[in-house]
Amino acid sequence: MDDTVLLTGAGGYVGGAILDGLDDDYDWRLLYHNPPPKEPDHPYMVGEITEPPDAREACEGVGAVIHLAGDPRPDAPWDSVLENNIHGTKVMFDAAVEAGVERFVYASSNHAVGHFETERTPDLYQPEDEFRLDGTELPRPGNFYGVSKAAGETLGRYYHDEHDLSVCCIRIGNLTEGHPPIDYDRGQAMWLSYPDCAHLHACALEADYDYEVVYGISDNDRKYYSIERAKEVLGYDPQDNSAEWEGEEKVV
Numbered sequence: 001m002d003d004t005v006l007l008t009g010a011g012g013y014v015g016g017a018i019l020d021g022l023d024d025d026y027d028w029r030l031l032y033h034n035p036p037p038k039e040p041d042h043p044y045m046v047g048e049i050t051e052p053p054d055a056r057e058a059c060e061g062v063g064a065v066i067h068l069a070g071d072p073r074p075d076a077p078w079d080s081v082l083e084n085n086i087h088g089t090k091v092m093f094d095a096a097v098e099a100g101v102e103r104f105v106y107a108s109s110n111h112a113v114g115h116f117e118t119e120r121t122p123d124l125y126q127p128e129d130e131f132r133l134d135g136t137e138l139p140r141p142g143n144f145y146g147v148s149k150a151a152g153e154t155l156g157r158y159y160h161d162e163h164d165l166s167v168c169c170i171r172i173g174n175l176t177e178g179h180p181p182i183d184y185d186r187g188q189a190m191w192l193s194y195p196d197c198a199h200l201h202a203c204a205l206e207a208d209y210d211y212e213v214v215y216g217i218s219d220n221d222r223k224y225y226s227i228e229r230a231k232e233v234l235g236y237d238p239q240d241n242s243a244e245w246e247g248e249e250k251v252v
């Protein structure tokens with residue numbers, strides 16, 4: 001991808017992981033919600049994804065969008081996910097199409113499929129359990145936040161079919177920096193390391209695809225999300241595995 005890449009939600013955790021790993025690799029334009037505390041190393045603007053003029057300005061002249069901005073709280077109230085996650089994502093898709101953007105990478109979530117876990121907890125978090133979700137299943141959100149993420153995936157399907165935009169929805173698991181979550185089997189099952197997060201988003205910027213839903217986790221022994229589709233279509237090659245850690249120490 002030689003064109004400018006717009007990164008919304010640039011000031012957040014996922015945005016930080018992506019910029020940590022891919023800082024020099026792309027011609028970035030960063031969208032912040034509030035003025036950043038320190039001057040970014042890349043061109044940036046401050047704006048609202050729910051406001052079409054801001055979204056249009058952010059998308060002008062870019063070749064790809066990585067859309068992270070939104071309310072990330074699993075217990076977020078309906079009003080907030082409706083406005084920030086569903087409406088905000090629709091506004092960003094509209095602006096992307098209007099600007100002639102070629103591809104749109106969308107931050108979906110494990111919470112879009114949270115209720116698949118209900119009858120299988122806690123067995124599915126064990127390394128020997130062979131149950132896998134692979135991205136072809138319909139959403140089963142576990143909360144309104146998950147509903148909003150599933151809605152974003154559906155918006156992506158529509159904008160791909162209607163406007164021929166390449167759309168990759170990444171159902172991100174549990175991003176933590178440095179080491180996997182401690183004493184949290186479920187978090188270790190769906191851990192996404194910072195380096196694997198950056199690499200996966202680079203894959204989504206480079207590969208050829210139409211519309212994809214993939215899982216964004218490291219290659220964890222405890223996984224119950226398949227990463228085969230991400231490997232096959234995007235060339236994802238994760239380097240981390242939460243099983244290689246004991247607490248904060250890497251032991252393998």
Ligand SMILES: NC(=O)C1=CN([C@@H]2O[C@H](COP(=O)(O)OP(=O)(O)OC[C@H]3O[C@@H](n4cnc5c(N)ncnc54)[C@H](O)[C@@H]3O)[C@@H](O)[C@H]2O)C=CC1
Nearest residue numbers: 009012013014033048049068069070072107109172174175
């Ligand atoms: N951190 C994680 O483990 C996971 C994150 N995700 C998704 O990844 C994305 C980023 O998550 P995080 O970085 O963890 O969250 P974060 O809260 O650290 O970052 C989100 C950013 O979006 C901005 N934002 C929120 N509403 C906005 C609006 N109306 N206009 C402009 N900017 C707005 C916020 O200011 C914030 O900087 C979210 O969409 C979240 O749902 C999905 C699964 C797991």
Ligand SMILES: O=C1O[C@H](COP(=O)(O)O)[C@@H](O)[C@H](O)[C@H]1O
Nearest residue numbers: 072073074109110111173174175
């Ligand atoms: O989608 C998200 O998921 C992660 C993991 O949450 P968990 O409840 O499944 O442990 C969460 O940390 C993040 O805030 C959220 O956006």
